[in-house]
Amino acid sequence: MTDIDPVTLTVIQSGLQQVCNEMDLSFCRAAFSPVISESQDRSNGIYHRESGELIAQGDFGLPIFVGTMQFSTQAVIERAGEISDGDIFVVNDPYLGGTHLMDVRFVKPFFYRGRLFAWLANTGHWPDIGGMVPGGFSAHATEIEQEGLRLPPVKLFKAGELDREILSIIMSNIRIAEQRIGDIKAQAAALVIGGKRLTHLLDRYGESTVEAAIAELKRRSSVQMSECIDQIPDGDYVGESFLDSDGVVDTPLRIRLHVKKTAGRLAFDLSESSAPCAGPMNSVLATTKSSIYLAIKHVFPEVPINAGTFEPLDIVDPVGTFLYAQYPRPVSGCAAEVSQRIAEAVFDALVDAIPELLFAAPAGTTANLAIGGEDPASGRAYVMYAISGGGYGGYDGGDGLTNGCSTIGISKSQPVEVLEQLYPVRFERYAIHEGSGGAGEFRGGMGIHFRMQLLRGSARASMVMDHGKFGPPGALGGSDGGKTRIVIHRDGQAYEPPHVSKDQGVVMQAGDVIEVFTPGGGGFGDPARRDPARVASDVRAGYYTAEQAAARFGAGARS
Template sequence: MLDTDTNRTAVDPVTLTVIEKGLQQVCSEMDLVHEKTSFSPVISEAFDRSNGIYGREDGRIIAQGALGLPIFLGVMQETTRSVIAERDDLEDGDVVLINDPYLGGTHLMDVKMVRPFYYRGRLWCYLANTGHWPDTGGMVPGGFNSTATEIHQEGLRIPPVKLVRNGQMDPELVKLVLANIRVSEERIGDIKAQIAALATGARRLTALLDRYGQDVVEAAIAELETRSETMMRAHLETIPDGIYTASAFMDSDGVVNEPLEVNVAITVSGSDIGFDFSRSSPPCAGPMNSVWATTLSSVYVGLKHIFPDVPMNAGCFRPIEVAQPKGTFIYAEYPRPVAGCAAEVSQRIMEAVFLALANAIPDKLFAAPAGTSGNLSLGGYDPERGENYIMYYFSGGGYGGWWAGDGLTNGCSTIGISKSQPVEILEQRYPILFEHYALREGSGGAGTYRGGFGVDYRLRLLRGQGKASFLMEHGRTGPPGILGGEAGAPNRIEVGHGGEVISPAHFSKGEGFVLREGDWIEVHTPGGGGYGPATDRAPEAVERDRERGYGCSESDR
């Protein structure tokens, strides 16, 4: 029936809930197809991907799968908007390929596909996904080039081009892409997996519309956006009005060995919140610049961490205003290199947001988490298999203590729900052996509630030769505590090379480490910061840590 006050179809609460879950299920099935059919372990095992539904007029997010990386919430929205602006010639059955960071992207390895979805001859929405390809060319295997000084050194940059026309993949474009990346036989599997995920979404969304009708589904989407906005505003009203400031620091940009500052001023007024990053460091020489889409999405994900119950759609973004920080390293413009923006800079942006709001709403905040994805790339030739390989690996770290407990140990990065790939899978596919993998005991910052622990691992190259690169963070200083809590242990990297042990000059970043049989890499990931003074920690909690061997070791600090 029609709501006479709004001239919009009214949707009863039961149908509204069913449609909400149905839209999420469409995206989650896309995620599963993407995961199960990908060739790369970073997608199939670590879930570094996302799928969603986006508005036909403005690319706004309608739904995203529960299994998708949160950092892609705002990013894929901006990507879809760029495709809408750049391509007015898309037809039913087309799929656009894009990874251009300056057109709503992240780094070059996050490759997006966007498909216009037609229902009964009418453009109804866009389906889009992102998959992290382990390589897109560039100076180093894996793409995490810590010394790049322009985007062209980082890999193949793809504008929005038609990969699929009328349901048929363009073989010439595929040849062009595969000719410019390493281990191309693996990438074609990832390409087909993304296309298959979009096809699944189209089928499932068609079935949903067939069942409930376009008018009812569109009305439900509008109502869900309104409710999400209302819930976000209710949460924001619990923050006292005022201006809250904080800074978080990157170790370096990989080229100039000096910290970079993310400075935020947050203005809260009733149910509106604004973010000003204009006092952050200027654009940097190295690859730790962040494009606008990533910076914006980092703010969205940061607030989602604080208010996790708000359903994610375009409505929850309406009370949030983020001023474009032009002239800073978190508003990268061509040709600035950006390899670290999604995996590392985004987490420092969120850290600044958490620190700024900690004193305003301490009962909803937590000390800083590890704040790094621990990006490690290893590429080379395996003589036993007679083939080249590229391994991309990321690891967990400690989460910060919070108002009701200690931080999570070996948690995923702040930007996602991805997990570390099983070492057994990696040992099967690549010429390596993980010699140990353990908790980094004592790495959590002391506090009333201590930070969670990072991890220690060592991998050894068993045969052949490989080139390793690192792009991590929190190596100069550990994740800070709040309200009197102490910082967690900083990141530490060691490379056993030719009988000597060396560490990157930039603490957490480096490349060009050529490994030979028997050489090894050891990584100690950060622990989370502590919450509140350590002197207020409950005696029974201290005793429990002692019994479990969780004591603080000076060698870890």
């Protein structure tokens, strides 16, 4: 191994990160879909040429993709066969290192001076991938085929040329196909830009030096993560969380997690979780593992991200549970919802051991909402996919953030002005979900409450959300956060989904309104210990009514 000085190591580390960041920015700026260009539901990374292990990922990429893109790149490597410069594979198969079908991955071999040096990969959330309902979030699917088009690793680009036959297969199986070509070209162009930037880095520092830096960065991340883990006392810990239902059978799903800490390592066992479910809330193994990775990264954010970051984490494959989905189990809710319950179980297991590093549960739902139809004003079909934020949990020393992004990503809600410009909808309200923050010495942040009216034509609405029956749990005596609620107002009648947080194909006509309340975060610590001045401030701000404050904070609210 070539010796490398600390300054050069740091510069190369920043250079690799910058390559990924430029891919992220390029993808967002060129993408057609607002879910990518505005919500930033995408990620880019560099992966090892043989193992497929993560080398670097962009600062702006979704945390849930840290692990899954590593696994999907490995699946491409195993099946690639002969490769050439300019090839780009497309894959969205959840069982091959994926998430749900809407997360489409592009994987490109990167050659330097005629030799394969690494793989570049990215993921973009396509607003539709076919299936039973517009947007792909089928709440009632009982097999993967009902969720949309499933693609194994195939070469969409061959030596830089787009394969029109494969493209036609994809376009013939999804809605608003004519709009996807813009996203496809943006996704491919981001990888091309990444290749150019990585070439510049190698030209400047030399192949052997960069290779040595990559190996050293991996080693250091592993050591640093082990040192961080040693802040947790040795022992066995148990955490659990619950999903409302699977969308088909109206029974909660339990995630039960055993964590064992020994000598700089953490072992995770989910084998006591619920059995595979009928509906789309099963999780594929890649998403299950990635959920644990991102949860630990939330606890120890200072550790740089690469494959070494997760070496001290041992995860037992949860065979026989809904967290080890195999064909043909439906999985549309795994990445956006189940993943957050897994992370919640990790937080629950460790909060008593390291309360100074943890927090009460955040909102824990992406609040996936898809509406599809045809706009009579333009005569064009559309699929609008929207996500919403929620409250973060309180922590030792502070209240939770209001309307933060989900646990699994940095994706943000699209501006309502953009949605109103592109789709036949109007937002009548977009405000905080008052009273939704869990009470505690440090309260949870508030969720949001919006009302959106369909202006023209008819449409079908589908939603896959969670925490409608169980609010985000409080910690160390704190109260649970407020729950998800969905109400559709039609012809003077209010319709609420039987499964509370999940439904599909709900027919809406012009003038109908969909109303969504997202969860607040859990409270941290005994509510009676909250500073009365802070309770009074919350009441003045409208976070709680005086009656709510008195009921939740007791004497502190009356002082």
